[in-house]
Amino acid sequence: MEEPLVAGDDFGGGAGPEPTAPRRAAASPLPVTARTLGEPPQREPGDAVDPSKLKGKVLGKFRNTYYDFPSEADYKGDNVALKDAQCRTIRSVPKDFHDAVCVQGSGMLLSGQTVSFNRRDCECASVCPRTNQRICFDALDSKQFPWGRGATGGPITPLLTIAADTSVLPIGTSVYIPEYEGMPTDDQGTRHDGCFLVQDRGTKVKGKHVDVFTGQEAVTRIWNSLVPSNQGVTVVLDSPKCRRAPLPSLPGPEPRRKEPRTKRERRDSDRD
DSSP, X not given: OOSOOOTTSSSSOOSOOOOOSOOOXXXXXXXXXXXXXXXXXXXXXTOOOXXXXXXXXXXXXXXXXXXXXXXXXXXXXXXXXXXXXXXXXXXXXXXXXXXXXXXXXXXXXXXXXXXXXXXXXXXXSOEETTTTEEOEEEEEOTTTOTTOBOTTSXXXXXXXXXXXXXXXXXXXXXXXXXXXXXXXOSTTOOBOOSXXXXXXOOTTOOSSEEEXXXXXXXXXXXXXXXXOXXXXXXXXXXXXXXXXXXXXXXXXXXXXXXXXXXXXXXXXXXXX
8 A cells, every 4th residue: 555544643652543342352462473593582672772782773763653453343333334446335344443444554354354545535435533534445365465455565464564754764674673672472472583674654654753563452552561652762774683584474363253233233234
């Protein structure tokens, strides 16, 4: 997508909007196979960073935020139509899901299909409350885009993809962020190596700002508790820590069913 909307674009929180509809328990964080060649991570989340001891080009402190991948199954309530660029209805979805995915950029429908940002200023689309924009989406192949689509048109990967101002960090740039080295990536004790790739951008991700794609809200909460949004993180280019082994593709989230829709919701869906 050309310019995905990401959490923290217009508000400082970075963890996305808080839905008002009842939610199901969030899924456990998925494992991430990122690893660094050489010695294992020595840092722990929250350790102080001494820039003089970092190898590579230290760009200094950047604002940090997070974005994720909402699932329709986690939302209930009155429906609105999710529109494509030709103003056709992809699916009628709970309004709170629409309001989340129009900020985050991508999400998963009940069918397991992925939807991602196509363009803004769609007259037929519902207004996104946090941005006051009307967003149209593309329905994508979930096998090719299990976690959505980035600014290059390719798939994005949780805890690897970051969004940035591409005039500061061009698409494809590998960055090392020491504050994130040692962060948990799953419930098996796997730790993050602190290395990321710029694969996305956002309309309000400007200047020294990195937005980490966490994939799941549960991961967002964990990472935000250890390295809070807007605390600031150190960005390093050409770090020897980021000479990565090959990364296999990460499987997408499992589709989840929600409670059966009410008669009113079914009637509303039939009218769309």
